[in-house]
Amino acid sequence: xxxxxxxxxxxxxxxxxxxxxxxxxxxxxxxxxxxxxxxxxxxxxxxxxxxxxxxxxxxxxxxxxxxxxxxxxxxxxxxxxxxxxxxxxxxxxxxxxxxxxxxxxxxxxxxxxxxxxxxxxxxxxxxxxxxxxxxxxxxxxxxxxxxxxxxxxxxxxxxxxxxxxxxxxxxxxxxxxxxxxxxxxxxxxxxxxxxxxxxxxxxxxxxxxxxxxxxxxxxxxxxxxxxxxxxxxxxxxxxxxxxxxxxxxxxxxxxxxxxxxxxxxxxxxxxxxxxxxxxxxxxxxxxxxxxxxxxxxxxxxxxxxxxxxxxxxxxxxxxxxxxxxxxxxxxxxxxxxxxxxxxxxxxxxxxxxxxxxxxxxxxxxxxxxxxxxxxxxxxxxxxxxxxxxxxxxxxxxxxxxxxxxxxxxxxxxxxxxxxxxxxxxxxxxxxxxxxxxxxxxxxxxxxxxxxxxxxxxxxxxxxxxxxxxxxxxxxxxxxxxxxxxxxxxxxxxxxxxxxxxxxxxxxxxxxxxxxxxxxxxxxxxxxxxxxxxxxxxxxxxxxxxxxxxxxxxxxxxxxxxxxxxxxxxxxxxxxxxxxxxxxxxxxxxxxxxxxxxxxxxxxxxxxxxxxxxxxxxxxxxxxxxxxxxxxxxxxxxxxxxxxxxxxxxxxx
Amino acid sequence: xxxxxxxxxxxxxxxxxxxxxxxxxxxxxxxxxxxxxxxxxxxxxxxxxxxxxxxxxxxxxxxxxxxxxxxxxxxxxxxxxxxxxxxxxxxxxxxxxxxxxxxxxxxxxxxxxxxxxxxxxxxxxxxxxxxxxxxxxxxxxxxxxxxxxxxxxxxxxxxxxxxxxxxxxxxxxxxxxxxx
Numbered sequence: 001x002x003x004x005x006x007x008x009x010x011x012x013x014x015x016x017x018x019x020x021x022x023x024x025x026x027x028x029x030x031x032x033x034x035x036x037x038x039x040x041x042x043x044x045x046x047x048x049x050x051x052x053x054x055x056x057x058x059x060x061x062x063x064x065x066x067x068x069x070x071x072x073x074x075x076x077x078x079x080x081x082x083x084x085x086x087x088x089x090x091x092x093x094x095x096x097x098x099x100x101x102x103x104x105x106x107x108x109x110x111x112x113x114x115x116x117x118x119x120x121x122x123x124x125x126x127x128x129x130x131x132x133x134x135x136x137x138x139x140x141x142x143x144x145x146x147x148x149x150x151x152x153x154x155x156x157x158x159x160x161x162x163x164x165x166x167x168x169x170x171x172x173x174x175x176x177x178x179x180x181x182x183x184x185x186x187x188x189x190x191x192x193x194x195x196x197x198x199x200x201x202x203x204x205x206x207x208x209x210x211x212x213x214x215x216x217x218x219x220x221x222x223x224x225x226x227x228x229x230x231x232x233x234x235x236x237x238x239x240x241x242x243x244x245x246x247x248x249x250x251x252x253x254x255x256x257x258x259x260x261x262x263x264x265x266x267x268x269x270x271x272x273x274x275x276x277x278x279x280x281x282x283x284x285x286x287x288x289x290x291x292x293x294x295x296x297x298x299x300x301x302x303x304x305x306x307x308x309x310x311x312x313x314x315x316x317x318x319x320x321x322x323x324x325x326x327x328x329x330x331x332x333x334x335x336x337x338x339x340x341x342x343x344x345x346x347x348x349x350x351x352x353x354x355x356x357x358x359x360x361x362x363x364x365x366x367x368x369x370x371x372x373x374x375x376x377x378x379x380x381x382x383x384x385x386x387x388x389x390x391x392x393x394x395x396x397x398x399x400x401x402x403x404x405x406x407x408x409x410x411x412x413x414x415x416x417x418x419x420x421x422x423x424x425x426x427x428x429x430x431x432x433x434x435x436x437x438x439x440x441x442x443x444x445x446x447x448x449x450x451x452x453x454x455x456x457x458x459x460x461x462x463x464x465x466x467x468x469x470x471x472x473x474x475x476x477x478x479x480x481x482x483x484x485x486x487x488x489x490x491x492x493x494x495x496x497x498x499x500x501x502x503x504x505x506x507x508x509x510x511x512x513x514x515x516x517x518x519x520x521x522x523x524x525x526x527x528x529x530x531x532x533x534x535x536x537x538x539x540x541x542x543x544x545x546x547x548x549x550x551x552x553x554x555x556x557x558x559x560x561x562x563x564x565x566x567x568x569x570x571x572x573x574x575x576x577x578x579x580x581x582x583x584x585x586x587x588x589x590x591x592x593x594x595x596x597x598x599x600x601x602x603x604x605x606x607x608x609x610x611x612x613x614x615x616x617x618x619x620x621x622x623x624x625x626x627x628x629x630x631x632x633x634x635x636x637x638x639x640x641x642x643x644x645x646x647x648x649x650x651x652x
Numbered sequence: 653x654x655x656x657x658x659x660x661x662x663x664x665x666x667x668x669x670x671x672x673x674x675x676x677x678x679x680x681x682x683x684x685x686x687x688x689x690x691x692x693x694x695x696x697x698x699x700x701x702x703x704x705x706x707x708x709x710x711x712x713x714x715x716x717x718x719x720x721x722x723x724x725x726x727x728x729x730x731x732x733x734x735x736x737x738x739x740x741x742x743x744x745x746x747x748x749x750x751x752x753x754x755x756x757x758x759x760x761x762x763x764x765x766x767x768x769x770x771x772x773x774x775x776x777x778x779x780x781x782x783x784x785x786x787x788x789x790x791x792x793x794x795x796x797x798x799x800x801x802x803x804x805x806x807x808x809x810x811x812x813x814x815x816x817x818x819x820x821x822x823x824x825x826x827x828x829x830x831x832x
Contacts, residue, residue: 015790015806041817042817054678054786
């Protein structure tokens with residue numbers, strides 16, 4: 001056999017052990033000078049590479065050992081971002097001390113915590129002054145290293161542990177565990193329900209970030225309605241603005257509770273065709289402070305703007321103002337046709353400095369005013385990773401400024417890039433004041449969709465004072481439960497309250513919302529005499545309803561000019577299909593809701609398991625636009641693994 | 653359904669993790685050049701280790717760990733792939749992680765220079781070199797991890813080394829004596 005170089009490489013690297021083969025190669029080496037030279041060089045590279053790889057990383061990443069208690073702590077360590085060289089060692093020491101401290105506290109400091117009788121219970125994982133040094137070390141570490149670290153309230157927070165030693169969450173009071181859930185409502189006494197037409201995508205992104213880092217969010221941070229509405233469902237848009245909403249209803253047998261059914265209510269707002277949108281005059285006010293120097297911040301802003309440019313008309317205008325170390329107009333208001341100039345402006349966006357945006361916003365409004373398009377979409381778009389009102393000496397001035405400009409036709413939208421949820425609400429409030437939109441962005445898909453939304457016409461109001469009313473027929477539905485909407489929304493709208501209160505003041509175009517109801521069907525036909533329901537035999541109002549319908553959804557709204565419109569009314573006949581035969585959108589939404597109920601450990605979760613969620617979601621990926629649904633499947637897998645360590649026996 | 657790991661299994665997993673942690677961490681870091689992502693991948697690998705039936709992997713635990721870690725890293729990369737357009741920015745950042753070999757050479761650090769040249773190889777060559785010289789794995793083990801045949805691993809490794817040799821020689825006429 002000829003000794004070629006490939007074979008010789010294998011020999012040098014110890015892959016050829018057969019004595020006969022080795023002998024053959026060694027003989028070839030003795031006889032062939034070129035082979036010897038080659039062999040020497042490969043050996044030298046071998047040595048060099050071994051050393052180089054050894055030196056490449058410096059200190060190895062360190063991870064605590066796998067005792068049972070330490071296995072719990074993995075969840076916390078998974079949340080770490082090991083940013084400094086010394087942190088791995090310190091973290092492992094911290095974990096060890098933390099576990100010791102917890103055990104100590106569990107045994108001695110808070111003996112009564114198990115019975116839950118303490119009116120204001122001490123956090124179980126609180127590091128008391130008796131271990132002050134440990135506390136300092138630990139809180140310092142967690143503050144610096146656990147995500148999310150940028151919340152202003154972060155320093156007030158601490159790690160919490162369950163009484164079995166497992167991780168609970170950030171800075172939560174134990175009594176917060178008693179979070180509420182939307183109740184089951186008797187449809188005879190309370191036949192009317194409803195839901196708002198707004199759902200934030202923010203919790204989905206937060207959940208994704210948390211799971212990627214190996215943590216489960218606290219149950220009360222799971223907003224099922226937001227999770228469900230984080231995904232796109234195929235609701236055909238209404239044909240014209242004459243009837244600005246389309247209602248889509250679907251019912252199937254409940255996959256998690258025997259004898260119950262699930263109802264999906266989808267409301268789709270009219271989508272304004274891209275071509276018929278008005279011209280835009282956009283001013284991006286971009287935070288270029290040092291903290292924006294992360295791949296899902298400033299690069300996303302740039303990429304988002306770049307993608308948007310491709311969609312704008314040549315005569316539409318874009319400007320970029322930065323705030324950071326100093327306010328700078330990196331791109332005066334420029335027509336899209338001047339591509340290279342805009343490119344240069346985008347390229348010059350570099351992070352550095354600290355955020356102070358007062359002069360920036362004034363400059364941005366000045367530019368927007370200078371290029372004002374009468375009847376057009378004039379808008380300042382703030383892109384930041386923090387509360388952009390920070391550093392403003394007089395917040396009231398900012399409020400007044402934004403409101404005044406909104407009245408004069410320049411609106412303001414705000415986007416938080418990969419930021420901590422704790423600081424989102426002031427930004428959202430300012431965006432509301434500026435007649436604009438607030439959203440959280442941590443992927444290009446988000447920025448693409450949301451930036452495009454700023455010019456697509458979605459800012460055009462298609463209706464005002466919109467209310468969705470879901471009217472259950474007590475003769476078919478004994479009781480119902482609105483899934484999600486636990487936080488601050490009253491799920492039921494009893495007859496005593498008259499008109500439903502879940503009102504959206506302004507309804508932008510193109511938006512849709514999905515709500516899921518769990519229904520308990522009536523065993524036998526009841527006497528439909530519930531007051532308030534259009535199904536009531538005694539209620540002789542104008543809202544007639546067919547007694548064979550199980551539910552009627554009505555959308556009340558005003559035209560954009562403020563005049564009252566005829567409500568849109570869509571009934572659903574008592575048609576029930578097995579869950580497996582429901583549409584993929586329906587099954588996917590149910591899987592998402594089931595997942596949310598699992599994470600909340602909802603009392604209504606019924607037979608939902610991670611396995612069920614996974615198999616249902618996998619079989620209902622549908623068109624899977626943007627890969628979001630696949631991401632969901634990955635999230636469920638991650639959550640399952642994390643839960644497994646949190647409650648090793650619970651899911652077995 | 654997941655079963656609660658026994659204390660014996662946990663102890664075993666702990667020992668495995670301790671034994672291979674450094675190799676795994678270095679491998680993960682080398683693959684994604686990001687400490688945070690590497691840590692995530694390594695930890696997800698341990699999570700899988702705890703769920704895994706010991707009997708099935710005991711005989712080849714190191715390649716198994718590296719294979720799982722590799723697939724986690726690929727998942728992470730794929731996830732980032734969803735940000736398609738922005739990737740040009742990310743890739744720019746990645747490629748600029750390590751300066752050009754000539755710049756590195758000026759620092760007179762041979763190891764860094766060598767790794768800077770490794771960066772110029774194909775991804776497959778880089779990976780196989782790393783598994784061989786960092787992980788100390790055999791062709792067969794590398795084959796199990798990468799899903800490539802043993803012969804192909806040998807060929808990739810050989811061509812990688814040969815190309816590296818050429819790159820180093822072209823830049824410096826007498827480099828090999830210093831690599832000893």
